[in-house]
Amino acid sequence: xxxxxxxxxxxxxxxxxxxxxxxxxxxxxxxxxxxxxxxxxxxxxxxxxxxxxxxxxxxxxxxxxxxxxxxxxxxxxxxxxxxxxxxxxxxxxxxxxxxxxxxxxxxxxxxxxxxxxxxxxxxxxxxxxxxxxxxxxxxxxxxxxxxxxxxxxxxxxxxxxxxxxxxxxxxxxxxxxxxxxxxxxxxxxxxxxxxxxxxxxxxxxxxxxxxxxxxxxxxxxxxxxxxxxxxxxxxxxxxxxxxxxxxxxxxxxxxxxxxxxxxxxxxxxxxxxxxxxxxxxxxxxxxxxx
Numbered sequence: 001x002x003x004x005x006x007x008x009x010x011x012x013x014x015x016x017x018x019x020x021x022x023x024x025x026x027x028x029x030x031x032x033x034x035x036x037x038x039x040x041x042x043x044x045x046x047x048x049x050x051x052x053x054x055x056x057x058x059x060x061x062x063x064x065x066x067x068x069x070x071x072x073x074x075x076x077x078x079x080x081x082x083x084x085x086x087x088x089x090x091x092x093x094x095x096x097x098x099x100x101x102x103x104x105x106x107x108x109x110x111x112x113x114x115x116x117x118x119x120x121x122x123x124x125x126x127x128x129x130x131x132x133x134x135x136x137x138x139x140x141x142x143x144x145x146x147x148x149x150x151x152x153x154x155x156x157x158x159x160x161x162x163x164x165x166x167x168x169x170x171x172x173x174x175x176x177x178x179x180x181x182x183x184x185x186x187x188x189x190x191x192x193x194x195x196x197x198x199x200x201x202x203x204x205x206x207x208x209x210x211x212x213x214x215x216x217x218x219x220x221x222x223x224x225x226x227x228x229x230x231x232x233x234x235x236x237x238x239x240x241x242x243x244x245x246x247x248x249x250x251x252x253x254x255x256x257x258x259x260x261x262x263x264x265x266x267x268x269x270x271x272x273x274x275x276x277x278x279x280x281x282x283x284x285x286x287x288x289x290x
Contacts, residue, residue, distance in 0.1 A: 001281060002089075003034055004062040005054045007274070029270045034062065037266045037281065044264055045234020047285075049101075051094060061089045062271060063280040065176075066121040067111075070098065070286045071155055072130065074105030080112075082119035082142050087111070102287035108154055110147060118144040120151060123284070124174040124276075129181050130286060132209035133157050136202065138164040138175040160205060162198040164189070167218055176279050178221060182230040183237060184260040186211040189221040212260075214253050223248030224277035229284070230261055237261040242268050242277045 007030035041048050053061040060083075067090050069077050076098060081087045090111060098104055110120060120126070125143035127136040135157040137143050145161065152159045164172040172178050172192060179188040186206045190213075193199040206213050216225050225248040228241035239261040246254075246265040257263060266278055 001034070001038065001048055001283070002051050002053050002061045002064045004030060004058075005052065006056045006059065007031070007062060007271070008059045026270070030062070033268045033271055034281075037268060037278070040264060040266055041231070041240065044231075044238050044262075046231050046238065046240075049097060049285075051091065051097075053089075055088065057085065058088050060086055060274065060276075062274070063124070063276045064089065064094070064283040065280055066124040066174075068094065068283060069122050069128070070102075070284065072286050072288075074103045074287060075155065076104055076107045076287075077122070077151065077155070078107065078109040078111050079122045079125075080110050080114040080119050080147070081121055086121075087114060098285070098287065101290060102285065103290055104287060110151070113147060118147050120144055120147040121174065124176050124280060126151075127175045127179050127181055128157065129206075129209055131183075132205075134205055134209065135159045136175055136179060136181075137161045138172045138178055140171050140173055142173060143175075160198075160202060162202060163194045164192045165194055166192065166222070174276075174280075177224065177227050177277075179226050180228045180230075180279060181206070181211065182239060182257070182261055184210065184212060185214055185257055187214050187216055187226050187228060187257075189216045189218060189226055191215070192218055192221060212256055214256055216248075216253075220248040224272060225249055227277035227279040229279040229282050231264075231282070231284075233262065233264075235262075238264045240264045240266060240278050240282065242266055242272060244269065244272060245277060 007027045067079050121142040203213050224245040228239050231238045243265050
């Protein structure tokens, strides 16, 4: 997790991020929300690595899941970003920590493709089923199809690409606001997938890989109900999500999630105003400890 000292709206990403708000709280409020999230995660038994970001030109640094990902077997990927401001977020001290504390076999760096106008924004652009080896991707300028194919070849994932739009026809900028995959369940805004055949494919593939598919409405998606992340806690699996997301879920949906994981609601209204929620704040570690 990246602790943001100068959190603020990023005008460069507002053009294609419909989840971003015009108004936003102070950086001090964002820091307080961040610290409360860390405390809640640690109390639940989640291991959290924190890096301070004191730069003034990285307004979205609190969302590190877009520029790198980790994979079982000791693999790390570094990604090219669409917005120039977001390219500054990449930090080699994070990669060095992973190499020091975890077993890292190789690092594949795709960021050199940025001058060619190619972007693939990590586990924002791709929602990865790490067990079933499926990469679900909503088509956007944040997910270049050629680079996606290259990633899937390198990391042995099956790509499932689809078009997803909101109620007024705007493309969903990141797949991870549309869906989240847990061990036994998946939260998905199925109605926002425009093509009926692709919608059926997504649902069928999730069910084939052992997931209870919990369909979310567009209103629930805009409440960040899909932007949740399953973590390993001290006593059980945990689904970390925002208070906003929890409030958007129905009692029946909550019961289906709780059959597999304990809900951990977190209050981050200021951070959410920047267009991302809990999932975006967490770069998961799928590596073995040294």
